[in-house]
Amino acid sequence: MSDHTISSGMAALSICESLLLAMNDHKLLPEGEIIGLLHDAAAANENAGGSEAERKMHQAAASQINLIIAGGNSVRRP
Template sequence: MDDQYSVQGAAALSICESLLLCLGDMGLMTDKDVIGILEDAASAHVTGEPGGEVNNHHQAVHDLIKAIIKGGNSVRHPA
């Protein structure tokens, strides 16, 4: 993958995560809303039929978003 593309992707991810955290902190979105957005984004990268060939790039994006959901990166968790 091209370095410029990788840098742009990392910047976009950081910006989006910050926006989701801000919207949650301001009470404009619940944690459930944030998770829903992330689930929708992950689902958008699932292509092809069950058992069929899946594009590696889309699968990697799907897996990363699922890891973000699991890790709670975009939702603040009280200590």
């Protein structure tokens, strides 16, 4: 994977996490909805088809999403 691809992915993840935090802070989406959205995204990647390489990439994405859920990075905790 190229440095550009990696940095683009990191930028997209940072933007999405910031958007989720802002939506929660402004009471547009409650914490449960945000966690549900992340679970749905992880499940979509876990169940994705394609070549072996594509399935591995989707599984890695699902693992990253599950780490975000476990770490609580998508919602501010008091």
